[in-house]
Structure formats: C-alpha cells, structure tokens
Amino acid sequence: MGWGFVPLALxxxxxxxxxxxxxxxxxxxxxxxxxxxxxxxxxPLHWWAAGYGWVDVAVQLGVAVLVFAxxxxx
Numbered sequence: 001m002g003w004g005f006v007p008l009a010l011x012x013x014x015x016x017x018x019x020x021x022x023x024x025x026x027x028x029x030x031x032x033x034x035x036x037x038x039x040x041x042x043x044p045l046h047w048w049a050a051g052y053g054w055v056d057v058a059v060q061l062g063v064a065v066l067v068f069a070x071x072x073x074x
Contacts, residue, residue: 010046
C-alpha cells in the first residue's frame with residue numbers, strides 16, 4: 001500500500017469514465033468501445049495498486065457476474 005496517490009488517481013479515472021459512460025448511454029443509448037475497454041483495463045490495475053487480495057477481487061467479480069445475470073434475466 002505504499003503507492004500513495006496511484007490508487008486514488010485510478011479510482012478517480014474510473015469514476016470519471018463510468019460517469020461519462022452513463023451520460024453517453026442516457027443520451028445516445030450506446031457507449032463507446034474505448035470507454036468500455038479503458039474501464040476493463042483500469043479496474044484490475046486499481047485493484048492491484050490498492051492492495052486488494054484474491055478474496056476482494058473474487059467478490060468484485062462475483063458481484064459483477066450477479067448484476068450481469070440479473071440484467072440478462074430482465
């Protein structure tokens with residue numbers, strides 16, 4: 001956890017990207033592929049820089065799969 005500002009910067013970048021993706025989705029009903037790719041690539045970097053353990057990552061991925069499954073069923 002000696003990375004200082006890096007986890008916070010990654011968290012901020014992810015937050016901005018997610019908000020921008022939400023706004024774009026609400027306006028145009030589509031999200032640019034580069035935003036999806038950036039979020040998918042930055043999230044594991046944030047987990048690593050923030051010192052998340054395997055259990056924490058598994059919980060994050062499990063919640064993501066559960067939410068995805070609920071929306072598929074809807």
